[in-house]
Amino acid sequence: MTIESPSSSWRDYELIDFGNSEKLERFGGYVVIRPEIRAKKERTLPEEEWLKCACAKFVPGSGLAKAGKEDSGSWGMLRKMDDDWTVSYPKVGFDLLLKLTAFKHIGVFPEQAPNWDFIYSNVKEIAASFPEGDPPRVLNLFAYTGAASLAARRAGADVIHLDSVRQVVTWARNNMESSGLDNIRWVIEDALVFVKREARRGNSYQGIILDPPAYGYGPDGQRWKLDDSISEMLLNVASILAPERSFMVLNLYSNGYSPAMAETLVQEAFGGKFHSLECGELILKDSFGKVLPMSVFARLKR
């Protein structure tokens, strides 16, 4: 099993400390405190140190948040900060606009950086074997603010970015523009509906990226439930992934999926029709060397 974390040379992100179900992170010039269910250990630094360096702290708000079912709440401001700001990911070459939202998220999942690197290098490699003017096609599902879409586009792919929420698609478009990129195709649709239609139409992609949540909704109220739908989703993904010179990246961050479970799901859906399958964990390391496991990935190549 592979364990990967963002490179320590990424200057715009740092997990300073974590523990007692919270993490203390620096994104560019600002430090924030956010709830983190996986942060079971004791903190290394005392509370005063956390409050001394943080600009804002997210406080879970609603009854649902307290029950651990929802991430909504509000930010308590500890010192002055801009409403939005930018972090850069120079290794691939894109910028992400960040802002404090009502859902503890701020526009980036930093543990995903090794997946961005994988996407960038694989698109580059595939593009090099494609004729000029006919770039590889990449589909990013559950794509949020688009870091993976930007990595694929930067490497030269024709990218479809799909999410069910209009506001995050607008956010992703702003990220594309501030990164000096263009021509990503934006789709606001239910991911499973889209993939099934592509399968019926016989369309195919050289790269498919999916980072499905535990629960979600399509724009017309279609319910997404990871445990119920992931196998059907992967079967359809397998049928629209090009039979050669192609890759898939699956990320699972909820419901306690292990790398072995991710491997089984992918094996079942693809029935051995691939060259390689690598499964592992994405972790964050804090400035004291403590390890925080964040998600599980499966990367397949055909």
Ligand SMILES: C[S@@+](CC[C@H](N)C(=O)[O-])C[C@H]1O[C@@H](n2cnc3c(N)ncnc32)[C@H](O)[C@@H]1O
């Ligand atoms: C955790 S985010 C993915 C993070 C993203 N891959 C990244 O690293 O930036 C999950 C996304 O899935 C979207 N979503 C939820 N249900 C969906 C559905 N049925 N169809 C399409 N997108 C959906 C949400 O709007 C959210 O942006």
